Each structure stands twice: as structure tokens, then as C-alpha cells.
Amino acid sequence: MPEALLHAVVAAESPHDPNATLRSGVVGLMQLIPETAKQYAVRNRCNPSDNLSGDTLHLKHLLRKFNNNLTLVSAAYNVGENAVTQ
Secondary structure: OOHHHHHHHHHHHOOOOOOOEOOOOOEOOOOEOHHHHHHOOOOOOOOHHHHHHHHHHHHHHHHHHOOOOHHHHHHHHHHOHHHHHO
């Protein structure tokens, strides 16, 4: 997992605020959605360690799925992978 990618996502999603929340239901450093948290067995989306662990697994999945194409990975992360593959 490219460390720079993790830092970029955190900077873009929450400006390093582990308590960041949006009305859409995303929370934490990487703005983890409930469905993704459930998929990766994240216990506490607001806990920085849990949030980073879950979203790191999600990004690894997206990197594999989109052959390390960071443009597609970024799009899938933001709008959902199904929107990118359709």
C-alpha cells in the first residue's frame, strides 16, 4: 500500500481530523461509510486505528480491482466502485 496514497486520502477527506463527520454518514480520518466498515469488520469508525485499518483494506481491494490505476481508484473511492465499473 503506497503510504503517500493513505496520507493523501486522509488529507483530502478529513484534514487529519479523526472526529470529522458528514451528514451522509461518513466519519473519521478517511471518512469511512457504514457499509465499508461492516465489510471490513471495523468496530469503531471514529477510532483512528480502526478507521485507517478498514479503509486501508478497502483501498487495497480497489487497487487490485483497478490494476493500480490511481485515477480509477480515486473515483471508485469517492463515488463507489460500481459507478466506476458501469
